[in-house]
Amino acid sequence: MEHLEIERKFLVKSDAYKKKATSQTRIVQGFLNTDPDRTVRVRIKGNKGFLTVKGASNESGTTRFEWEAEINASEATNLIDLCEAGILEKTRFVVPFGNHVFEVDEFLGENKGLVLAEVELKHEEERFEKPDWLGLEVTGQVQYYNSQLSKKPFKTW
Template identity: 85%
Template sequence: MEHLEIERKFLVKSDEFKQKATSQTRIVQGFLNTDSDRTVRVRISGDKGFLTVKGASNESGTTRFEWETEITAAEATNLIDLCEAGILEKIRFEVPFGNHLYEVDEFLSENKGLILAEVELNHEDERFEKPEWLGEEVTGQIQYYNSQLSKKPFREW
């Protein structure tokens, strides 16, 4: 499935979001390619596998092309073995707030201590409610991209 992904990304300043989460899923992901013009990601989310290609972000960092297809978990596991160094592990919490769904990633291993929230929008200037646990906006700040966290983990900052 392909579409333009429009999202904003924020630091999370408390774990209050966990009380409002409707689901949580363990995610393991790696990158076959981390070029900023075309990242290729392999992800195991729960018991499902996904292959995702993302294009370059626009100037504000909010919008980019995304293509994703589901693959088997076994295929994803085999592809992760081919990925560049720096496999990411995280727990994703889905947290509804207002008319939007926040995806909150609590990173593990080399990125432990980093918690990021993303909200997907229908258009770049769409208004959305911000929960009290949402911190500083980091949309477009490259060091927070998963592809970059796989190369330079949070604990090395």
């Protein structure tokens, strides 16, 4: 499935989101390619595998091309073995708030201590309610991209 992904990313300042979460899923992901113009990600989310290609972000960092296909988990596991160093592990919480859904990623391993929230939008100027646990906006700040966290983990900052 291909589409333009429009999202904003924020630091999270408390764990209050956990009480409102409707689900949580463990995610393991790696990158076959971390070129900023075209990242290729392999992800195991629960018991499903996904292959995702993302294009370069626009100037504001909110919008970029995304193509994703579901693959079986054993194929994804084999592809993870081919990925660049720096496999990411995280727990994703799905948190509805207002008319939107926030995905909150609590990172593990070398990125432990980092908690990021993303909200997907229909257009760049779309307004949305901000929950009180949402912190500083980091949209477009490259060091918070998963592809960069795999190379330069949060613990090394």
